[in-house]
Amino acid sequence: NAGVMQNPRHLVRRRGQEARLRCSPMKGHSHVYWYRQLPEEGLKFMVYLQKENIIDESGMPKERFSAEFPKEGPSILRIQQVVRGDSAAYFCASSPRGDQPQHFGDGTRLSIL
Amino acid sequence: GESVGLHLPTLSVQEGDNSIINCAYSNSASDYFIWYKQESGKGPQFIIDIRSNMDKRQGQRVTVLLNKTVKHLSLQIAATQPGDSAVYFCAEPSSGYSSASKIIFGSGTRLSIRP
Numbered sequence: 001n002a003g004v005m006q007n008p009r010h011l012v013r014r015r016g017q018e019a020r021l022r023c024s025p026m027k028g029h030s031h032v033y034w035y036r037q038l039p040e041e042g043l044k045f046m047v048y049l050q051k052e053n054i055i056d057e058s059g060m061p062k063e064r065f066s067a068e069f070p071k072e073g074p075s076i077l078r079i080q081q082v083v084r085g086d087s088a089a090y091f092c093a094s095s096p097r098g099d100q101p102q103h104f105g106d107g108t109r110l111s112i113l
Numbered sequence: 114g115e116s117v118g119l120h121l122p123t124l125s126v127q128e129g130d131n132s133i134i135n136c137a138y139s140n141s142a143s144d145y146f147i148w149y150k151q152e153s154g155k156g157p158q159f160i161i162d163i164r165s166n167m168d169k170r171q172g173q174r175v176t177v178l179l180n181k182t183v184k185h186l187s188l189q190i191a192a193t194q195p196g197d198s199a200v201y202f203c204a205e206p207s208s209g210y211s212s213a214s215k216i217i218f219g220s221g222t223r224l225s226i227r228p
Binding site (some may be wrong): 004033035041042043044045048056058059091093098101102103104105106107 | 147149154155156157158159162202204207214215216217218219220221
């Protein structure tokens, strides 16, 4: 049973470009969470989605960031017009139900030139 | 409020010794805690969890202790091995056990092993 798959593992973008980060949850998991981690810090929650619904986006910046989890396909975290401060590791986690432990992918390292 | 943390930033342990990683929390209503291990370049890996109706839980080579009186928990790793080198986070769901919610992470403790 494959774990949470994130791609790409590394993404380099220039300021002003768009970044798309993909997350395929574990099989049978319908709850997806996105977190951001700056160097030497803990993970910070961004958004929680179930299929086709955003449940909690309290950690998402108000502008330039969006997330979706369509009925078919992976969850996507989209960052428009990236800035240097967006450089971080972005982790996705999934769970089969909300009260089950979240399993994390190995992240996407986003670097902004 | 949501607050987990107050870790020591680094801990160095001799290989074969036991490691103790500490964590404090501020919300007396917190009822569920999780320990994660994060190796370099990887995502957090679930180690062990504990509910507030327990004060101790054991896994393979790991034990978590919960002291609700002083709002403190610790992760003990027996016979520390080189593969235990990682950053360890204590964490809790923002809405407690049995609730689908975001996880609040502490700032982590980096465990390094001396040969």
